[in-house]
Amino acid sequence: MNLARFPRRRYTPHFTPIEPLPRLSALLGGPELWIKRDDLLGLAGGGNKTRKLEFLVAAALAAGADTLVTVGAPQSNHCRLTLAAAAREGLKCRLVIEERVPGSYDSAALGNNLLFELMGAENVRVVPLGSDLAAEMASDVAAVAARGGKAFAIAGGGSTPLGALGYAACAAEIMAQSFEMGVVFDRIVVASGSAGTHSGLLAGLVALNAGIPVTGINVRRPRAEQEGNVWALAVATAALMGTPVPAREDVVALDRWVGPGYSLPTHEMVEAVRLLASSEGVLLDPVYTGKAMAGLIGLAREGAFKQGERVLFLHTGGSPSLHAYAGDLRAPGRQ
Numbered sequence: 001m002n003l004a005r006f007p008r009r010r011y012t013p014h015f016t017p018i019e020p021l022p023r024l025s026a027l028l029g030g031p032e033l034w035i036k037r038d039d040l041l042g043l044a045g046g047g048n049k050t051r052k053l054e055f056l057v058a059a060a061l062a063a064g065a066d067t068l069v070t071v072g073a074p075q076s077n078h079c080r081l082t083l084a085a086a087a088r089e090g091l092k093c094r095l096v097i098e099e100r101v102p103g104s105y106d107s108a109a110l111g112n113n114l115l116f117e118l119m120g121a122e123n124v125r126v127v128p129l130g131s132d133l134a135a136e137m138a139s140d141v142a143a144v145a146a147r148g149g150k151a152f153a154i155a156g157g158g159s160t161p162l163g164a165l166g167y168a169a170c171a172a173e174i175m176a177q178s179f180e181m182g183v184v185f186d187r188i189v190v191a192s193g194s195a196g197t198h199s200g201l202l203a204g205l206v207a208l209n210a211g212i213p214v215t216g217i218n219v220r221r222p223r224a225e226q227e228g229n230v231w232a233l234a235v236a237t238a239a240l241m242g243t244p245v246p247a248r249e250d251v252v253a254l255d256r257w258v259g260p261g262y263s264l265p266t267h268e269m270v271e272a273v274r275l276l277a278s279s280e281g282v283l284l285d286p287v288y289t290g291k292a293m294a295g296l297i298g299l300a301r302e303g304a305f306k307q308g309e310r311v312l313f314l315h316t317g318g319s320p321s322l323h324a325y326a327g328d329l330r331a332p333g334r335q
């Protein structure tokens, strides 16, 4: 795996920390838990999309684009970070918002919606669930062409083989840190959404012959569908890198913590967000890392990990959306 062959912008000048979670480990009484702090990546508010955008924005600049176009959910971290990358590069940015829960987009909402405005999105357009998102982005690309500009469309979540390279790079970073720290990880747990993070990580670990299994925790789709998506993207990412293809059985994406649907709160998510905040001072988010951590906690309580097994939770960010979910997250009786 030689990622230096791919053009890349740099948005984080250092490795993100890997830290132990001693109080959470003691509370759960089983596995030894660690956390990889990708919530501390560069660009506004950090999070996993920063790694993908390093490669995607480099491609946009190479294509001579003056505008980025992308798509995401109403409180999309991906939209926030694409907008931040555009601002950093002196590009314009247009957002297509897919209203996955009808009526859920509120331009006056806090969290990421406020940041869309602060960072100066050129246009924010809301489309209903089920829209042809590629066609919607193409119409924004055409609008930019009509004013004499050139737009570059970035798929939802930046989850293309090029974007997933960011998480193959993260796999290499984790292996370097593991070696330096002298800490061997037995498993990595990660949120699995548009699949680029999970796929890139898996493809990178397989390319490095790391021997570390990855447990994905779904935030939206049923298990079989998500595992198919992750595997297809992992295979395409390995093809781009010219490295061995992950086996289908290496892909695990559990759907037991999705709850009633994407972005809809669950008791387990609220417990996980409150527990990490109060026991370790780590802020998760309600849509992705809160549900992924709920999965990790649930698995630990079920005895799915061996005593002392070293489990690394990949914190993919998202805390800027916390304030938009205050009503769901406050302790009962405290409004």
Ligand SMILES: Cc1ncc(COP(=O)(O)O)c(C=O)c1O
Residues within 6 Å of the ligand: 047, 048, 076, 077, 078, 157, 159, 191, 192, 193, 194, 195, 196, 197, 198, 285, 288, 289, 316, 317, 318, 319
């Ligand atoms: C904070 C956060 N964590 C995890 C994910 C899921 O990553 P992916 O879409 O690459 O599966 C996202 C995606 O939007 C996210 O914003």
